[in-house]
Amino acid sequence: MLDSHSEDDIEPETDEELFRNPVCYEPAGRNLDLERDDLGIPEVPGLLATLVSMRGRVPVDRRGLICPDCRDLRGRRVAMYLVQRDGVWLASHYRKPGEKPISHESDEHLARKERVAKDSEDHGYRADIESATPDGRARLDVRIKGDNGIVLGYEPQLSLQSARTMRLRERFRRRAGIRSVWDFADPDHDGLGMVPYVRTPNLPASVIRVQKNPIEVRDGNYVLEDVRCSPGGAIARCPGKPYDPENPLSDAYCGRQHLILMPEHQSSAAYDTSKSALTLTRFIVEAAGGARVPFRRNGMYGWLPSDQWDRYLSANGPEEQSSSEDRSAVRRGDRRALCTEDRPATEARNEPKKRYESRTVVLETREVTPQPALPAIDASGQPIPPCHICGQPASLRNTEDKPEHYSCRQRQGAPS
Ligand SMILES: [Zn+2]
Ligand SMILES: [Zn+2]
Ligand SMILES: [Zn+2]
Known part of the structure; x- marks a missing residue:
């Protein structure tokens, strides 16, 4: 019989969760900085060695490590313990095998998961809430089994999270072959464009749970348009000529033909009032069926209708690979970010930021041959x-x- 408090008996969280977890050392009343040799508590020399030596000897719940989010958001004292990944120390919530993962999710977050799972099932796609990827590196909020081997991960992200953590979490999904649909309600969220996403309005849980209420997709879906760059064309100005405030009336068009990737809400399709607005339900169902595909271009992510995908590939070439900077981020993680899904507003970062604007991207430019x-x-x-x-x-x-x-x-x- 194993000691019920030894690490042998407990289930660490997924790598993704580990990278996001903060940890508080109660005797000092402060969060640890696991990237530093002194763990950010210099007044307790050798703290890391002390904590490591407790493994297998001191019960996990008596080592002084607790989750500050569980304490602050849920009013619960949940013990944590240190684990090592690729030579880096991380903190995991303490739970026994079979116990559900700790969640700090809000009711709005839960409502979105339930709603998308139900909508998917109603359209014939199997959906599982809270399922881990086979490699254990990510936990999907809703895993949707689509057509032809497509696996969608629907991830409502209502709380703040850094762009770096978002990229990291997306990478765990991509490696597991998941097509993610990150759903942001905040038009200022740092993750917009950093991962394949949609943006939807911030609605109360009671509204989201009613399946007949439409949830409008306001951003994240792009279209390909082949436009003549002229005043009579479909674009307000040449995408290759940035607006010049010094010279606002200068010629805004180059006269050539551009194949562009543009946010659907800015495209000519947006003026077609005969088509109803794209809803989250339709988006998810079409993505599960393969009619929408995620793309990455100039480091920016979005979704594109797949009937435009071949044309996109012929102009764009094969998909971009992630940079070495991205890979080192996987190793280092972002442990300063809170693990919570719904971080209190008071913890919001203070730095001023500019609003994310979905951009038009030129894929190809051709001279117009007079015909x-x-x-x-x-x-x-x-x-x-x-x-x-x-x-x-x-x-x-x-x-x-x-x-x-x-x-x-x-x-x-x-x-x-
Ligand atoms: Zn916690
Ligand atoms: Zn004219
Ligand atoms: Zn132009």
Whole structure:
């Protein structure tokens, strides 16, 4: 019979959780800094050696290590113990085999998990809440078994977490072959664009739990558009020419053709009022069915309809590999980040930050070859002459009887 308090008898958490756990040393009343040799408690010399020597001799719950999040958020005293991964010390919650993982999740977080699991099951996709990846490195909030071997991980992320921790957690999922859908409600979240994501409104749990209530996807899904870079085209300015506040009226277009990856809510599709807004349910079901795929471009992540995927690949080349900086982050982890899913607002970082903007990315630019275009024809079969400013068909004429768009004249700032 094993000592009920020895490490042999207890189940450490997944690596992902370990990297996120803070740990408090109660006798000093402070959190440990496990990256430092003195653990950040210099007044207790040799603390690390002392703690390590307690293994197998002192019961886990009498070593002075507890989870500060469980204490502050749940009012519970949960013992922790140190484990080593790749030569780095990390802290795990103490729980016996078969005991559920400790969770600091809010009701909104739980409601999202339940809602997405139910919606998936209703559409014929098996969904499991709280399941670990086979390598034990990540714990998925909702694991959805899609078509053709697709495995989705749905991860509501309502609390703050650093971009570095988000990238790390995403990497555990990618390595396990998971396509993640990180769901952020905060438009200022550090994880936006750092992982394949959607952004949805911050709704109360009671609203989320009602399956007929739509949860609108507001960001994270992109589309490919092949656009002519001209005033008559679909884009507000050339994506290769940043807005110049010194010279706001300078020519904003290059006249070429761009294949661009753009946020759907900024694309021409957004003006198509005949289509209803994309909901989280439809997004998840389509992603499980393979109709949406995650992409990474210029270090930015998002989702793309898969009918545009081949075209994306031919312009983008194979998927980008993660950099060596990314790999070292896996090793080092981010142990200063809190382990909690729902970190109290008072713990929010104070540094000023600028709001994340989903960007348009140019995949390919081509010169426009003048072609004997079919003349545009109006309803009575008469050819429509080109606008003298943008060259696109214009059925109105200006005071000098030249074909012209009203909008083109306005852009030029000329008196009408
Ligand atoms: Zn805890
Ligand atoms: Zn351009
Ligand atoms: Zn025009």
